[in-house]
Amino acid sequence: MPFTPPSIDDVLAGLTERFGSLDTSVSRGQTRVVVPADQSFDALAWLKERGFDLLVDVTCVDYLEYRDATHRYGLVYLLASTTTNQRLTVRVFVDDPDPTVRSVVPLWAGANWLEREVWDMFGIRFTGHPDLRRLMMPDEFTAHPLRKDYPLQGRGERHNFPVITREHS
Amino acid sequence: MSIAQATFDTAGPEAGARSEDYLWTLNFGPQHPATHTTLRLVLKLDGERVVDAMPEMGYLHSGFEKIGEHLTFNQYVTVTDRMNYISPMANNVAWHHAVETLLGIELTPRCTYIRTIIAELARLSDHLLSNGAVGLDTGAFTFFLYGFYQREVIYDIFETLCGARFTNSYTRVGGVSQDFTPLVIEKIRAFIRTFPKTLDDMERLLTRNRIFVDRTKGVGVLTKEEAISASATGPVARASGVTRDLRKDEPYLAYGDLDFQICCASAGDCYARYLVRMQEMRESLKIVKQALENLPAGDVNVSIDQRVSRPTKQQVYSTIEGTISHFELSMANRGFEVPHEESYAAIEAPNGELGFYVVGDGNETAYRARCRPPSVLHFALFPQLIRGHTLSDVVAVLGSLNIIAAELDR
Numbered sequence: 056m057p058f059t060p061p062s063i064d065d066v067l068a069g070l071t072e073r074f075g076s077l078d079t080s081v082s083r084g085q086t087r088v089v090v091p092a093d094q095s096f097d098a099l100a101w102l103k104e105r106g107f108d109l110l111v112d113v114t115c116v117d118y119l120e121y122r123d124a125t126h127r128y129g130l131v132y133l134l135a136s137t138t139t140n141q142r143l144t145v146r147v148f149v150d151d152p153d154p155t156v157r158s159v160v161p162l163w164a165g166a167n168w169l170e171r172e173v174w175d176m177f178g179i180r181f182t183g184h185p186d187l188r189r190l191m192m193p194d195e196f197t198a199h200p201l202r203k204d205y206p207l208q209g210r211g212e213r214h215n216f217p218v219i220t221r222e223h224s
Numbered sequence: 225m226s227i228a229q230a231t232f233d234t235a236g237p238e239a240g241a242r243s244e245d246y247l248w249t250l251n252f253g254p255q256h257p258a259t260h261t262t263l264r265l266v267l268k269l270d271g272e273r274v275v276d277a278m279p280e281m282g283y284l285h286s287g288f289e290k291i292g293e294h295l296t297f298n299q300y301v302t303v304t305d306r307m308n309y310i311s312p313m314a315n316n317v318a319w320h321h322a323v324e325t326l327l328g329i330e331l332t333p334r335c336t337y338i339r340t341i342i343a344e345l346a347r348l349s350d351h352l353l354s355n356g357a358v359g360l361d362t363g364a365f366t367f368f369l370y371g372f373y374q375r376e377v378i379y380d381i382f383e384t385l386c387g388a389r390f391t392n393s394y395t396r397v398g399g400v401s402q403d404f405t406p407l408v409i410e411k412i413r414a415f416i417r418t419f420p421k422t423l424d425d426m427e428r429l430l431t432r433n434r435i436f437v438d439r440t441k442g443v444g445v446l447t448k449e450e451a452i453s454a455s456a457t458g459p460v461a462r463a464s465g466v467t468r469d470l471r472k473d474e475p476y477l478a479y480g481d482l483d484f485q486i487c488c489a490s491a492g493d494c495y496a497r498y499l500v501r502m503q504e505m506r507e508s509l510k511i512v513k514q515a516l517e518n519l520p521a522g523d524v525n526v527s528i529d530q531r532v533s534r535p536t537k538q539q540v541y542s543t544i545e546g547t548i549s550h551f552e553l554s555m556a557n558r559g560f561e562v563p564h565e566e567s568y569a570a571i572e573a574p575n576g577e578l579g580f581y582v583v584g585d586g587n588e589t590a591y592r593a594r595c596r597p598p599s600v601l602h603f604a605l606f607p608q609l610i611r612g613h614t615l616s617d618v619v620a621v622l623g624s625l626n627i628i629a630a631e632l633d634r
Contacts, residue, residue, distance in 0.1 A: 112596040140473040165455030168604040191282040
């Protein structure tokens with residue numbers, strides 16, 4: 056008998072049964088589900104067991120200037136299945152002053168650098184991350200540049216670099 | 225990013241000795257001919273054996289995602305060229321594929337075929353360089369030159385097509401900047417005729433070359449489970465037995481109409497990645513050939529009623545619709561209708577799944593333009609692939625992962 060994968064609706068129904076009523080929507084053929092921040096790890100672990108074994112991407116959107124936005128940061132977990140090729144987007148919303156969410160590195164090794172990048176660019180803390188350092192910006196950098204309140208041309212960090220002369224180098 | 229504070233995980237094969245005095249640290253990069261791009265590796269060596277490696281990035285970080293929030297959908301394509309600069313056409317296709325998914329634009333059949341052809345030509349030029357670089361780093365210089373000569377031919381095709389050899393910026397929302405001319409088609413046909421012979425020569429040079437096989441076989445082994453857990457995609461994952469290829473799994477553009485195979489291997493070492501890339505070039509050639517023979521006639525851009533792609537000069541000067549459309553697209557407050565929505569769309573780029581997560585907020589600029597770069601996830605794999613191998617294997621592993629620092633850092 057050929058294997059028929061559970062449909063996305065079945066998966067969402069199971070997720071709702073397990074984690075209570077969740078906000079789901081479909082746009083451009085992509086299914087999205089919003090999970091509360093304190094349950095995000097459990098929900099993602101549950102989804103991983105149900106076949107979404109590939110973490111395609113972890114990213115974030117800063118909704119500071121977005122119309123009708125109720126939360127400041129929206130984390131995006133793009134999941135996919137390597138066997139059934141289904142995709143599912145999991146959204147987790149967090150807010151200032153302490154945007155924190157549990158790290159999914161124990162589930163997917165690939166989340167390590169993706170979460171480091173989100174920390175670097177948005178300043179969202181991932182608790183339980185083994186090595187939460189900045190990925191791209193220098194260590195002494197204090198801001199999180201992809202936040203909407205950070206200006207495009209920076210705050211003068213680059214122009215105020217100390218000049219190294221031949222004597223001091 | 226400070227190396228001094230970072231603790232090395234010494235649970236590799238050489239673990240056991242408490243005192244690490246005999247280990248020494250080698251700084252590999254950021255400027256080194258064998259890294260090919262600007263990235264840094266801090267290697268912990270026991271003699272010639274690599275005990276651990278700390279990959280580091282950020283040297284080319286130029287804030288592409290921040291720039292994406294300030295340039296319009298058509299302007300940003302010039303920035304995508306500079307991400308993975310050895311296959312810029314694939315990035316152009318990926319970006320506008322994502323934008324069109326957000327805007328809900330249906331392309332013309334001719335445009336899907338043209339984009340398929342150029343994306344596959346980009347794959348050929350990428351694989352020629354990445355395999356060539358593996359050959360170069362393991363001592364096969366001739367092989368690299370064979371590959372680079374053919375890359376020049378592909379550059380010539382792109383130059384004839386859009387005027388730029390390297391940073392093409394070829395696609396536009398709802399279409400492409402230039403239609404295929406008979407000369408372009410003739411050049412691609414000539415390339416399809418001559419390239420298989422070069423490919424045969426290249427395979428004869430390296431595939432069974434004892435030195436090359438010894439240098440790459442069993443080096444940098446990635447298992448299937450590790451590949452999935454680490455979100456590896458593209459040739460790196462397929463060489464480890466992950467049968468995932470978006471061209472088959474989620475057929476976009478014209479791939480659903482074309483006959484081709486997905487190339488996989490199970491060994492997961494550098495040699496398997498080389499073989500997968502070699503075989504993918506043959507499949508790409510098949511795709512280009514079929515797409516070119518079945519290239520549909522008709523318009524290349526979506527119709528001017530949709531008001532997304534610029535009308536031709538002929539339309540602007542001779543029809544009222546063309547004039548209005550041109551005017552509206554040029555005005556800051558009229559452009560296209562962007563929904564308050566967000567969507568993710570990816571293509572199978574030469575390096576893996578290259579996707580863009582685009583958030584629209586009604587403006588012609590993206591509210592957020594996240595690029596899902598395959599190189600980052602592959603570069604994070606590097607320490608586990610190199611542990612226990614020798615210093616000379618570093619370049620073989622690095623080359624076979626095909627890390628492009630500009631895509632890494634964006």
